[in-house]
Structure formats: C-alpha cells, structure tokens
Amino acid sequence: MNEEQIQQVVFKILKGIAPESEPSSLAPDENLRRALDIDSFDALNFFIRIHEQLGVNIPEADYGELNTLSEIVRYLASRVNVVDSTSPR
Amino acid sequence: MTNGVETLRKVTYREAVREAIREAMQKDTRVFLMGEDVGHYGGCFAVSKGLLEEFGPERIRDTPLSESGFVGAGIGAALGGMRPIVEIMTVNFSLLAADQIINNAAVYLHMSGGLFNVPLVIRSATGGGRQVGAQHSRSLEGWFAHIPGIKVLSPATVEDARGMLWTALEDPDPVLIFENSGLYNMEGMLPAGAGAVDIDRARVRREGKDITLISYSASLFKSLDAAEILSREGIEAEVIDLRSLRPLDEKTFLDSVAKTHRALVVDEGWRTGSLAAEISARIMEGAFYELDAPVERLCSAEVPMPYAKHLEEAALPQVDKIVDLARKMVKADG
Amino acid sequence: MAEFRMPSLGSDMQEGTLLEWRVKPGDRVRRRDIIAVVDTDKAAIEIEVFEEGIVEEILVQPGEKVPVGTVLAIIRTEGEAGVVTAKGAKAAAEAALPAGGVIETMEEMAGRATPEKRIPPGEAPAAAAAPAAPPTAGRIKVSPYARRLAAERSIDLSVLKGTGPAGAIRAADVESAAGIAPAGPPVEAPPAPLEEKPPIAPREKAPPPPVSPTAEKPAVKDYQAAMRRAIAAAMARSNREIPHYYLQTRIDMSRTLRWLESENQKRSIKDRILPVVPLIKAVAMALTEVPELNGYWIDDRHQPQEAIHIGFAIALRQGGLITPAILNADLKSVDELMEALRDLVTRARSGGLRSSELTDATVTITSLGDLGVETVYGVIYPPQVALVGFGKTMEQPWAENGMLAVRPVLTATLAADHRATDGHRGAQFLDAMNRYLQEPSKL
Numbered sequence: 119m120n121e122e123q124i125q126q127v128v129f130k131i132l133k134g135i136a137p138e139s140e141p142s143s144l145a146p147d148e149n150l151r152r153a154l155d156i157d158s159f160d161a162l163n164f165f166i167r168i169h170e171q172l173g174v175n176i177p178e179a180d181y182g183e184l185n186t187l188s189e190i191v192r193y194l195a196s197r198v199n200v201v202d203s204t205s206p207r
Numbered sequence: 208m209t210n211g212v213e214t215l216r217k218v219t220y221r222e223a224v225r226e227a228i229r230e231a232m233q234k235d236t237r238v239f240l241m242g243e244d245v246g247h248y249g250g251c252f253a254v255s256k257g258l259l260e261e262f263g264p265e266r267i268r269d270t271p272l273s274e275s276g277f278v279g280a281g282i283g284a285a286l287g288g289m290r291p292i293v294e295i296m297t298v299n300f301s302l303l304a305a306d307q308i309i310n311n312a313a314v315y316l317h318m319s320g321g322l323f324n325v326p327l328v329i330r331s332a333t334g335g336g337r338q339v340g341a342q343h344s345r346s347l348e349g350w351f352a353h354i355p356g357i358k359v360l361s362p363a364t365v366e367d368a369r370g371m372l373w374t375a376l377e378d379p380d381p382v383l384i385f386e387n388s389g390l391y392n393m394e395g396m397l398p399a400g401a402g403a404v405d406i407d408r409a410r411v412r413r414e415g416k417d418i419t420l421i422s423y424s425a426s427l428f429k430s431l432d433a434a435e436i437l438s439r440e441g442i443e444a445e446v447i448d449l450r451s452l453r454p455l456d457e458k459t460f461l462d463s464v465a466k467t468h469r470a471l472v473v474d475e476g477w478r479t480g481s482l483a484a485e486i487s488a489r490i491m492e493g494a495f496y497e498l499d500a501p502v503e504r505l506c507s508a509e510v511p512m513p514y515a516k517h518l519e520e521a522a523l524p525q526v527d528k529i530v531d532l533a534r535k536m537v538k539a540d541g
Numbered sequence: 542m543a544e545f546r547m548p549s550l551g552s553d554m555q556e557g558t559l560l561e562w563r564v565k566p567g568d569r570v571r572r573r574d575i576i577a578v579v580d581t582d583k584a585a586i587e588i589e590v591f592e593e594g595i596v597e598e599i600l601v602q603p604g605e606k607v608p609v610g611t612v613l614a615i616i617r618t619e620g621e622a623g624v625v626t627a628k629g630a631k632a633a634a635e636a637a638l639p640a641g642g643v644i645e646t647m648e649e650m651a652g653r654a655t656p657e658k659r660i661p662p663g664e665a666p667a668a669a670a671a672p673a674a675p676p677t678a679g680r681i682k683v684s685p686y687a688r689r690l691a692a693e694r695s696i697d698l699s700v701l702k703g704t705g706p707a708g709a710i711r712a713a714d715v716e717s718a719a720g721i722a723p724a725g726p727p728v729e730a731p732p733a734p735l736e737e738k739p740p741i742a743p744r745e746k747a748p749p750p751p752v753s754p755t756a757e758k759p760a761v762k763d764y765q766a767a768m769r770r771a772i773a774a775a776m777a778r779s780n781r782e783i784p785h786y787y788l789q790t791r792i793d794m795s796r797t798l799r800w801l802e803s804e805n806q807k808r809s810i811k812d813r814i815l816p817v818v819p820l821i822k823a824v825a826m827a828l829t830e831v832p833e834l835n836g837y838w839i840d841d842r843h844q845p846q847e848a849i850h851i852g853f854a855i856a857l858r859q860g861g862l863i864t865p866a867i868l869n870a871d872l873k874s875v876d877e878l879m880e881a882l883r884d885l886v887t888r889a890r891s892g893g894l895r896s897s898e899l900t901d902a903t904v905t906i907t908s909l910g911d912l913g914v915e916t917v918y919g920v921i922y923p924p925q926v927a928l929v930g931f932g933k934t935m936e937q938p939w940a941e942n943g944m945l946a947v948r949p950v951l952t953a954t955l956a957a958d959h960r961a962t963d964g965h966r967g968a969q970f971l972d973a974m975n976r977y978l979q980e981p982s983k984l
Binding site: 441468495496497498499500 | 685
Binding site: 136137138151155157158159162163165166169175176177178 | 809810815816817882886887911
C-alpha cells in the first residue's frame with residue numbers, strides 16, 4: 119500500500135466523521151482537529167477505523183504527533199506494510 | 208395553648224370525658240347520668256369511675272339492660288325539664304334504641320308543632336380495632352348523621368372530649384356524642400382552664416397545600432401521621448377534623464379543597480352510603496371547579512369486622528393506605 | 542384502547558414532525574418497542590411505546606407536523622374486551638381504508654375518522670387548521686381545576702401532555718405550559734430582516750402536507766434555525782427563572798490521568814477510555830453523596846431524583862447541541878460508561894436517539910476541554926437544578942506541601958439552582974468529586 123492509497127483511506131474515514139467537509143482540499147500541514155472541528159470522540163473513532171481498515175494499532179502515546187494529514191500518512195505508511203501486506207480488510 | 212407550658216396538664220381522653228361530666232353535674236342540678244354499669248361498675252370504659260361516690264345513686268343511675276327503655280326514659284326526663292346524659296355502652300347497642308332516637312327524640316319538636324324540645328345528650332363508644340368481634344366493632348355514627356332533628360358530634364382531641372359535653376347539654380335538641388373507644392387511653396395536653404367548646408365547626412388540624420385529608424375521631428390521628436410521612440416526601444397535606452358530623456361544616460372543607468384542589472376522605476365507616484360519600488358529594492357540588500383529581504375515599508372494608516387482629520387491621524383505614532392513596536393522587540401518572 | 546401521542550421530548554418542544562412509522566396497523570407492539578421516528582426541532586428521535594397491544598389505527602402520516610399531545614395512533618391494549626388477533630385487527634383496519642388500502646389525502650383521513658361530517662375537499666386546509674381536535678374521537682381528559690386555569694391563561698388544552706391518571710391533564714400540566722409559553726403568541730424567532738419565512742409556519746396557515754405512503758421523508762429543513770429556537774426557548778427560560786449560583790474548583794488530574802494511561806495501555810483502541818469518562822463517573826458518585834443536586838425544580842418545588850441520569854452535552858457538527866442522558870450513570874462501570882457514551886455520541890450525531898434518553902436527564906455535564914477552554918460557566922437546563930462544566934486539563938504550576946510542581950490541572954465548575962440548593966451543598970459536591978478523582982482506581 120503506497121502513501122497515495124493510504125491517503126485515500128484516511129480521506130474516506132474523515133469524510134465519514136465530518137460529512138460536510140472536503141478532506142481532499144486540506145493542506146497537508148493543516149491541523150486536522152481545528153480544520154475539521156474534530157473532538158476527542160471523533161478522534162477516537164478515527165483511530166478505531168484506521169485500526170479496522172489498515173490494521174495499525176496506534177498507541178495513545180502517539181496521538182500527540184498525529185496532527186496533520188502529512189504526519190498521519192507518513193506515520194501510517196511506515197507501519198501499514200509491515201503489519202499486514204495481505205488484504206487489510 | 209397560648210398560656211404557656213406551665214398551665215397545660217396531661218390527661219387521658221377518658222379523664223377528659225369524666226371531668227366534663229363532673230363539671231356539668233356540678234354546674235347544673237338538672238344534669239344526671241344514666242346507663243348500663245355507669246354507677247357501681249364505673250362504666251364499661253371506666254369513664255364514670257368514682258362519680259357514683261361523688262354524686263350518689265340519684266344522679267348516677269345504673270339501668271337495666273334495655274336500651275329502648277332507658278333511652279325512652281331519658282327522652283321523658285328531658286321533656287320533663289331535666290338535662291339527662293344517657294350512656295349507651297357502644298354504638299352497636301344503639302340499634303336497640305334506634306326507635307326512641309329516630310322516631311321520638313329526633314321528631315318531637317316537629318310533631319309537637321314546636322312546643323317540646325328534647326334537650327337530651329346521648330354518649331356512646333364507637334369504632335373497631337379492639338378485637339371484640341363483628342357485633343361490637345361498628346362505626347354507625349354516619350347512620351345517625353343521616354337523621355334530621357339530632358346533632359352528631361365526634362370529639363377526637365382531649366380538648367373536644369372535655370369541652371363538647373357542656374355545649375351539647377346547653378343545646379335544646381338531642382345531641383349524640385360518639386367517642387371512639389380506641390381513644391380513651393390517649394393522652395393529650397389540656398389547658399388548666401379548659402371548658403366548653405363550640406360544636407358546629409370543623410377544624411384544620413394541620414395546614415397543607417397539596418391535598419386535603421378529611422377525617423374525624425380516631426381516623427384524624429391516622430391522617431395526621433400520614434401527613435407527617437407525606438411531608439417528608441414533599442407532599443403537604445392539610446388535615447381537617449370534622450368534629451360535628453351533623454350538621455357538617457362544609458365551608459371549612461370546601462375552603463380547604465379550594466386551596467389544595469384534592470381531597471381524600473378517611474372514614475372508619477363502610478364506604479357504601481357513608482358519611483364519606485356525603486362529603487365527597489358536597490365537594491362535587493360546592494367545589495367541582497377546584498378539583499384537580501377525583502375525590503377519593505378510604506373507608507373500612509365492606510365486611511363484618513374480623514376478630515383476628517391482622518384481619519381487623521387490614522379491614523380498617525391505616526396510615527400506610529392513606530399515604531399510598533394521597534401520594535397517587537398528588538403525583539403525576541398516578 | 543391506548544392513545545399513542547406525540548411525546549414531549551423536552552420542556553422546549555411544542556410540536557414535532559412524524560418522520561416514519563416502524564409499525565403498521567395490525568402489528569403487535571411491546572413496551573419499549575420503537576414504533577415511530579419523530580423529528581423534534583433538534584433531531585430525529587426514535588419513539589418508544591409504553592403499552593402492549595396491537596396497533597389499531599394510525600392517525601398521523603409521515604410528514605405531518607402536529608402539536609405535542611396529538612394522538613398519533615391507537616393501540617388496542619392486551620386484555621381489552623373484544624381483543625382481536627393481529628390478523629383480525631389488520632383486516633379491520635384494511636376494511637376501513639379506501640380502495641387501494643392507502644390513505645391518499647388528508648380529506649380521506651378526516652372523512653374516515655369522522656364519517657358523519659365529511660369535509661369537502663376545498664375546506665381541507667381549515668380542517669388541518671384545527672389541531673385542537675386531532676382526527677380522533679377521543680376527548681381530552683382535563684381536571685375541572687386545570688380546565689379553569691387553562692381558560693384563565695388562554696392555554697390550548699389540546700397541545701398539553703397530561704401527567705395524570707390515563708393521561709388526564711392536571712393543573713400542574715397547565716402551569717408548566719404557562720411557564721414555558723406565557724399568554725400570548727408562541728415563541729417566535731427573533732426578527733431578522735434577512736431571514737426568510739421561519740421554518741415553523743404558524744399552524745393556522747400551514748397547508749396540509751402532501752401525504753402518500755411513498756412520500757419521501759420531509760424535505761431537509763433548516764435544522765439549525767429550528768434547533769437554535771429550541772435552545773433559545775430553554776435557555777431563555779433558564780436565565781429568566783433560575784437563580785444560578787456558580788462555584789469553581791481546580792482539580793489535580795495527575796492521578797486520574799496516570800491511572801487512565803495504564804488502563805488504556807491494556808486495551809485495544811476500541812476499548813480505550815476517554816478522559817471525560819472518569820469525570821462523568823466522579824460526578825455520578827459525588828451526586829450520590831449530594832443527591833439534592835440531582836433532580837428537578839417543578840411546581841415551585843424541589844424534586845430530587847433517586848436515579849442518576851446524566852445528560853451529556855454533545856455538540857452537533859452542523860451546529861447546535863443535544864444532551865441525551867446516560868441512564869443510571871452511578872451504577873455503570875467506567876467501561877460501561879465509555880460504551881454508553883460512545884453509543885450516545887454516535888447516535889446523537891447520526892440521529893437515532895430514543896425518546897427516554899432525551900427526557901430523562903436529571904443533571905447535565907458539559908465538557909469543552911477539547912477546545913482548550915479553561916472554565917465553563919454553564920446555563921442549567923430546566924427543570925434540572927445543576928450543571929457541571931469541565932474545561933481543558935492543562936499543565937499548571939501546582940503548590941502542594943510547600944513544594945511547587947507542574948501538574949495537569951482541570952477547572953471544574955458547578956452551576957446550580959439557588960432555589961433548590963445553597964452554596965454549601967454545592968461546595969460539598971465539588972469536594973466529593975475531587976476526592977473521587979484522586980482515587981481513580983475506585984471509580
């Protein structure tokens with residue numbers, strides 16, 4: 119799975135959480151919580167779906183460094199292929 | 208009560224009645240007491256104990272076991288200018304004197320074209336709860352309240368037990384005083400100078416704003432206990448002591464219903480054709496537009512009074528039943 | 542027969558739109574079944590039924606907006622004389638329907654319900670304009686005193702929900718309605734020159750909505766404006782009627798956060814507990830110690846409640862907020878609370894709340910910590926008597942035992958109704974809450 123594909127998955131999850139938003143129009147270094155008005159429940163749901171769809175279990179301690187789209191995609195890319203190269207679904 | 212604690216003294220209901228009789232005997236030589244066992248035995252409930260020694264056999268007269276006879280004699284004495292107090296041991300035996308009371312005492316004034324008043328006072332114990340069986344546990348005072356021509360009183364407090372008799376004796380017409388036998392041992396505070404009280408007004412014994420509990424005699428104290436429990440739940444019950452069952456002081460309870468908008472009648476009599484039914488009807492007639500809930504009645508179960516203690520208790524109105532019913536009436540979705 | 546009525550889903554709700562029926566005539570229903578979906582001005586709510594029986598007749602069709610208290614359906618309760626089988630009831634209902642088995646128009650409905658005076662088609666709007674007489678023969682039960690009060694205060698009895706036996710309207714119902722909508726026109730949106738017609742048109746002008754079984758759900762409406770008005774009514778009432786007092790305290794959250802961190806390390810992502818959960822539990826436990834803050838002020842009377850149902854303010858993405866209740870919060874474990882909260886938030890945002898969840902809250906929590914707010918001064922949601930506010934937990938200098946340290950500190954506030962409680966009790970509540978947060982493992 120490449121970064122482009124990961125980004126598409128992230129977009130889809132964000133769209134599900136904030137249906138009125140257009141995640142693809144976000145700048146890569148924009149703060150997601152602020153831009154999409156994401157609260158702690160949304161964030162938790164986001165991480166749950168990431169886990170479900172990409173198989174990446176993000177420890178709570180890492181939440182702090184995942185604030186922008188580029189940070190998230192980079193973080194996931196470094197883990198997703200390691201964890202599971204077969205069907206993530 | 209306003210004179211301060213030092214002028215109050217504690218007396219039983221029984222003593223209060225005895226004092227009332229003694230005072231009447233002392234004040235008016237026309238007054239005398241007669242009935243079964245009132246003299247040598249001191250009264251079936253010990254009310255007249257000691258009075259024979261004090262006033263002698265002419266004025267404290269033991270009678271044969273014939274209610275019809277001695278009540279008739281009382282009517283005759285009253286017509287002849289005396290002021291008799293006739294004791295019928297319990298209301299259950301008043302049935303033997305019903306003809307004298309209803310067909311004679313109550314109608315003499317009418318039948319004589321206004322010539323003959325009958326200034327007779329009949330005292331009688333009433334009520335259940337003492338495990339004396341069905342024939343000895345009735346509350347028939349509501350029946351007598353049906354009859355025009357007599358007054359029916361029901362003293363609940365020691366103050367009324369002390370004060371109603373004299374006022375009744377002063378009344379030119381027959382007055383029946385029903386004393387609930389369960390109250391004789393009750394103690395209460397009486398002012399040192401306690402004396403005659405009015406016999407035509409009900410009293411608000413506890414103020415409240417959410418529901419009116421209307422009762423008399425022994426049921427008054429059950430209602431007051433219930434009001435105390437309800438108060439802890441935030442329901443403020445107003446408790447009315449009727450005192451006089453005939454005539455009914457309807458203004459007092461109609462005014463109360465206009466304030467609380469709910470009424471529960473607690474009556475030891477049976478429900479069908481009862482005094483409670485009469486009060487309920489008066490509220491319907493006089494305060495319909497004030498009602499926020501149907502008037503409810505808590506009466507004795509319509510059975511001959513059981514002898515067994517637990518069954519007798521279940522048949523009589525009790526505090527928990529009053530609380531339950533009042534709560535249902537006041538709370539939402541009852 | 543039981544009447545299934547448009548429920549009041551909050552003191553500020555006056556009417557609701559029936560979105561959808563989950564049952565049809567002849568269906569058997571049980572207590573707590575969800576049988577309809579109603580759109581308040583705030584959200585689409587699933588409505589439970591509180592009777593057992595068979596749906597006899599449906600009186601209001603999807604798309605119709607009716608006042609609270611309007612009979613929506615008739616339910617034949619179990620054990621009633623002449624109980625029919627589900628099949629029989631269905632057949633009977635079908636027999637009553639016009640050919641084709643569907644009700645096409647309001648006129649048909651009105652005509653069917655009152656055959657003796659069928660309304661000519663041209664007068665249908667007039668028929669629709671009389672919400673006081675819902676298309677059922679059932680008369681409204683009102684106590685004589687309540688009727689008199691309503692007449693004196695010009696209150697329309699047909700919009701009231703009775704709380705007496707068998708739904709009878711009592712004086713208290715009239716009085717609480719009078720409290721919400723004092724004599725005069727119903728609460729209108731504030732005049733705004735650019736605003737178009739308010740989404741809730743005055744009833745007398747509302748044309749009969751198009752009704753057909755295939756009709757779409759009602760057109761997407763301006764939720765925000767309607768919800769704004771609903772919030773406005775509740776909050777204006779709160780500020781008008783409730784003498785608030787405010788208490789505030791700073792709480793050292795280091796123990797709770799440490800405990801939470803170690804707990805969450807043991808859990809997979811979906812079982813992780815958010816920091817707000819121990820706060821909710823601490824509130825619930827503190828309320829067991831200070832029960833006066835849990836309950837209502839109704840009819841000039843303080844009515845503390847035994848069950849602790851915590852309303853949790855949830856902001857909606859499209860704006861506005863909703864405060865569904867976590868039922869019996871004091872009896873739930875932290876894990877159960879997290880589960881309940883996640884479930885509520887998800888359903889609040891997707892529109893799937895149950896009516897009892899919206900009406901049962903006995904106290905409210907609002908947490909604005911996600912946004913970095915330090916202190917919340919809340920407005921109590923009437924008729925409740927308290928609201929607990931949480932700000933953001935942030936590192937702050939903290940002096941303890943003569944030492945200065947940096948600790949995660951949370952500012953908690955209590956807004957309480959001074960009619961119901963005094964500051965002393967409020968202080969005891971905050972103190973109890975703090976105590977629980979210092980021993981998180983006991984939560």
